[in-house]
Amino acid sequence: xxxxxxxxxxxxxxxxxxxxxxxxxxxxxxxxxxxxxxxxxxxxxxxxxxxxxxxxxxxxxxxxxxxxxxxxxxxxxxxxxxxxxxxxxxxxxxxxxxxxxxxxxxxxxxxxxxxxx
Amino acid sequence: xxxxxxxxxxxxxxxxxxxxxxxxxxxxxxxxxxxxxxxxxxxxxxxxxxxxxxxxxxxxxxxxxxxxxxxxxxxxxxxxxxxxxxxxxxxxxxxxxxxxxxxxxxxxxxxxxx
Numbered sequence: 752x753x754x755x756x757x758x759x760x761x762x763x764x765x766x767x768x769x770x771x772x773x774x775x776x777x778x779x780x781x782x783x784x785x786x787x788x789x790x791x792x793x794x795x796x797x798x799x800x801x802x803x804x805x806x807x808x809x810x811x812x813x814x815x816x817x818x819x820x821x822x823x824x825x826x827x828x829x830x831x832x833x834x835x836x837x838x839x840x841x842x843x844x845x846x847x848x849x850x851x852x853x854x855x856x857x858x859x860x861x862x863x864x865x866x867x868x
Numbered sequence: 869x870x871x872x873x874x875x876x877x878x879x880x881x882x883x884x885x886x887x888x889x890x891x892x893x894x895x896x897x898x899x900x901x902x903x904x905x906x907x908x909x910x911x912x913x914x915x916x917x918x919x920x921x922x923x924x925x926x927x928x929x930x931x932x933x934x935x936x937x938x939x940x941x942x943x944x945x946x947x948x949x950x951x952x953x954x955x956x957x958x959x960x961x962x963x964x965x966x967x968x969x970x971x972x973x974x975x976x977x978x979x980x981x982x
Binding site for chain 1: 872874877902904910911912913914917958968969970971972973974975
């Protein structure tokens with residue numbers, strides 16, 4: 752299994768450009784997450800999905816959109832990039848926990864480093 | 869809503885010295901607790917977790933953490949560090965039930981010097 756993969760690994764955008772980050776997982780996990788990591792801020796949740804076709808806002812959703820058309824993929828879109836969106840973006844996934852079952856931790860991808868000029 | 873405070877942003881230590889990375893959390897319900905490690909230019913890896921049962925949990929590379937409910941803490945310790953332990957460490961909390969989202973602390977950079 753490849754686990755959680757992210758495409759691309761690096762990207763440089765100009766202000767106002769758009770792009771989509773792809774997260775793919777081959778573990779058949781129900782839950783998927785997008786985080787951003789900034790120096791001194793830890794990881795902050797942007798959006799997440801609890802299953803195919805569903806998405807929800809996290810802590811810092813403004814300026815981002817997401818889609819989960821297939822269970823294995825979770826896309827993060829920037830419609831009009833801003834310098835404040837310069838960050839490292841991490842995707843994560845975890846399996847669904849049945850009632851009374853053991854909590855399952857999140858598995859993280861390697862990250863995408865995005866610079867917006 | 870839950871929150872996590874990592875009291876030290878940077879911790880420099882010498883090789884073979886003991887280290888403690890502090891983590892306190894706030895939540896109105898029961899929680900799961902985690903420590904993740906991030907080596908330079910890499911993603912996050914789970915180091916250890918507390919879900920229930922014994923309050924002392926251990927990792928395979930010599931780290932341990934103790935869940936203290938009364939002090940709402942989950943400090944990470946290692947009795948003797950190696951150069952290879954140099955990394956950033958993140959404490960995270962997830963409330964039991966609901967969406968079980970993770971909330972991360974801001975991280976502690978551990979630098980082990982020779």
